[in-house]
Amino acid sequence: MAQPLLKVNNVETYYGNIRALGGVDVECNEGEIVTLIGANGAGKSTLMMTICGMPQARSGSVVFQGRDITRMPTHEIARLRIAQSPEGRRIFPRMTVYENLQMGASLDNQKYFAEDVKRIFALFPRLQERQAQRGGALSGGEQQMLSIGRALMARPKLLLLDEPSLGLAPLISKQIFTAIAQLNKTEGLSVFLVEQNAFAALRLAHRGYVMVNGLVTMKGTGQELLANPEVRSAYLEGGHH
Missing domain, CATH: 3.40.50.300 (P-loop containing nucleotide triphosphate hydrolases)
Incomplete structure (x- = not known):
């Protein structure tokens, strides 16, 4: 087995x-x-x-x-490549959605960065609409999407x-x-x-x-x-x- x-x-x-x-x-x-x-x-x-x-x-x-x-x-x-989306979301409130995703990207996988962002935006279209907004200005649901998106950027x-x-x-x-x-x-x-x-x-x-x-x-x-x-x-x- x-x-x-x-x-x-x-x-x-x-x-x-x-x-x-x-x-x-x-x-x-x-x-x-x-x-x-x-x-x-x-x-x-x-x-x-x-x-x-x-x-x-x-x-x-x-x-x-x-x-x-x-x-x-x-x-x-x-x-x-164990990624966590913790309780209470814990995104970076002063950074934009896009910058939050950058923070999640694994250092070894920079070459996939653009492709991964595209993947997250396809999964959560709201994040694409809000990509230039600060994390702290998002609704609770959008922050949760961002927290999961950020974790996924590490290609876990x-x-x-x-x-x-x-x-x-x-x-x-x-x-x-x-x-x-x-x-x-x-x-x-x-x-x-x-x-x-x-x-x-x-x-x-x-x-x-x-x-x-x-x-x-x-x-x-x-x-x-x-x-x-x-x-x-x-x-x-x-x-x-």
Whole structure:
């Protein structure tokens, strides 16, 4: 069997003396969309940040393409073409849309720059219309598109998306999820997605994990988890956002 692109093995992460992750196992195969769902404070973002080396896991391992990256500094992990669109977007508000995309471009791939910008503009036409505007002047949805676009400029082998639909209108969320599905389908992009909108995330994902209090309590295909009564009552009742 082919080895997973990303394998998180029995990872424990602490903030000081507080254990945020209690021995987590997740994996993402090449060409897969994997989602991690759970309530606020379950440890989802901590896992995402641990993969990127900030904070580093206290025990267990994070392996990417067969390489142990657990103790690697964050900038070296980024060089392996793991790109992150973090929670809260974190674009450069004083720079234009175009300059933000430049910041995301990988230094090794300058020759692809024009082609990559074109690709991002095709995916998110709003960014093309707004390319000369400052990041801070964009709407929340446009900032989220820019954050994902900036991550894609690095030509990642694995895209980490942390809460891409947080605080966005349903229509904009839908556009973002459609774009993720399209990238996965047309480019085979592997995506690891942390998302509070469990319904949208599980519909999109090939496989999913449920996290409660720093532990993975359930896993399965997106469809299996959508149909699971426990998942339904905990995360899917009260309407599909």
